[in-house]
Amino acid sequence: MFERDYLIRLLAQAGLALGKAMGLRQQQKHKEALDLIDEFLGRELRLRSRLALGLTDEDLLNMLSVTGTPNAESVAVVAAFLQQEADLLSDLGRTEESLPRYAKALRLNLYILRNRMEIEGWDVRPRIDEILAALAPYEHDAETKKALWLWHESEGRLAEAEDLLYELQEENAVTAAEGEDFYDRLSKLDDSALEEGDLSRDELEEGRRQWAALTKENAS
Incomplete structure (x- = not known):
């Protein structure tokens, strides 16, 4: 029960943080949005995006595992924040930094779908479409x-x-x-x-x- 409550709270808090980051992006406050993302991942998952990128997908999934199985909610949240960070970096013209974030986010979302890891109220398919569109020129x-x-x-x-x-x-x-x-x-x-x-x-x-x-x- 405790774990389920934690996961529900994680998704709710992630949704709020993503909304704030999107609002900051619209206000052209990209640094503040990037700081918010880094702070959220560190606080909620003890993870930074730089660390997520430095790990292989397998090692990252192991880090997000409970009793040997990757936690779908945690994987989805990391993917969403990497995608948001990639959007912000792309806006700033920092393409070399945005592309690996898009790619990692895409692979994490595809992992969720391939393994039929259903997440109530969190559909990764639109996110996959968005990332594929962003990566289409590359x-x-x-x-x-x-x-x-x-x-x-x-x-x-x-x-x-x-x-x-x-x-x-x-x-x-x-x-x-x-x-x-x-x-x-x-x-x-x-x-x-x-x-x-x-x-x-x-x-x-x-x-x-x-x-x-x-x-x-x-x-x-």
Whole structure:
């Protein structure tokens, strides 16, 4: 009960703080908004955005875990504040600082969706759309592409997932086994699910053959 009450309060307080930060942004008080974000994360989660960026996604999720499982509410709050901070930095023309914040926020939100971590009153999908729009002019880094690859698969956008698999292969960011596992998962779907994902059974099998030939060639 104590933990549930804490999480409800965390989301409520986060909503208020995000609202204040947005108000400060509209008033062109960007430094004050950035200070507010840093202060909130430090007080509520004992975390600073610089620390969140310095940690791998896995280490950050472990830090936000309770009994070995990442806490959905905490992950969502960190993602929201990283996104808000990225917006503020983008306004200031500090693109090199904003982009990694957008990317980290995106990956955290995608993690929530992929793992079906429902959060009452907190929908991450609009936030994902906003971040993707902000990142649209830029090339995604390999780590973010990999998160998008898994997300497209989980959402049934199979042709898009396959395209990203080959992009990741070109960047040496995915293993042959990961690609094989991808095709194995898709082969277990029925034909209607494949068609809905813009991938026919024949296209799936051709993709599997191409993947096997490509990875064999690269290994030799």
